[in-house]
Amino acid sequence: MAGLRHVYWIGGAPGAGKSTIARRMAARYGWQHYATDDTMRAHAARTTPAMAPYLHAFLAMDMDERWVRRSPDVMLETFHWFRGEAFELIVEDLLALPPTPCVVDGLRLLPDLVSPLLGAPDQAVWLLPTPDFRHAAIEGRATLGESFIHRTSDPARAARNLAERDRMFTSRLREDTARLGLRAIEVDIPMPEEDLFRQVTSFFRL
Structure with missing residues (x-):
């Protein structure tokens, strides 16, 4: 586009580590930064059940229904952001911003949706964490009291379900980027943040 x-x-x-790398890029190059995670609540409020049926079904669930009582494969197939809702x-938001360089990050950036918008293939990359890397990242957030799974009746089961859902989502992203000829970077322990930043910016030819 x-x-x-x-x-x-x-x-x-x-x-x-998507947001971490995007924030560093914006700071380093003086770019705009659009974090799709920060828009989730506002975007949900702008939709109707007809526009986003999976989103509105999710909003109607309690925490156990979302994360404990459903299987990981059902969670994967029905999660609204993974379906592109x-x-x-x-x-629309990006088109409303000034037309200066902008880095966008988030799990909502599905390869099939982003691919038609690219001016060139080297303007997009997907980060694929190993289970160990993701676990370390999530554990770090949990120590700050940010983990929503602790608001369920069975946090251990919710954590297992979520980890398996995200493992399957990562596999799907790996398959989709390969099918579309798009770049993906495997992120594993002990990859330093600086190395990941260098890989992403090198791919973007910065």
Whole structure:
């Protein structure tokens, strides 16, 4: 899409370091930074059940129904952001920004949705964390009291379900990027943040 040729996209699975790398890029190069995670609540409020049925079904569930009582494969197939619901609102927001370089990050950036918007293949990359890397990242967040699984009746089971869902999502991203000829970077322990930053910026030809 011509109106988005100034945009660089960093997609990937949860816990891969997408936002960290995007923030560093924005600071280093003086770019705009659009974090799709920060828009989830506002975008949900702009949808209707007809526009985003999976999102509204999810909103109607309690925490146990979301994370404990459903199997990981059902969680994967019905998770609204993994189905691309409200992606058009991301595009709408980006088109409203000044047409200067912008880095976008988030798990909502699905390869099949981003690919038609690229001016060139080297404007998008997906970060694929190993289970160990993601576990370390999530554990770090949990120590700060940010983990929603502790609001369920069975946090251990919720954590297992979520980890398996995200493992399957990572595999799907790996398959989709390969099918579309897009770049993906495997992120594992003990990859330093600086090395990942260097890989991403090198791929973006910065």
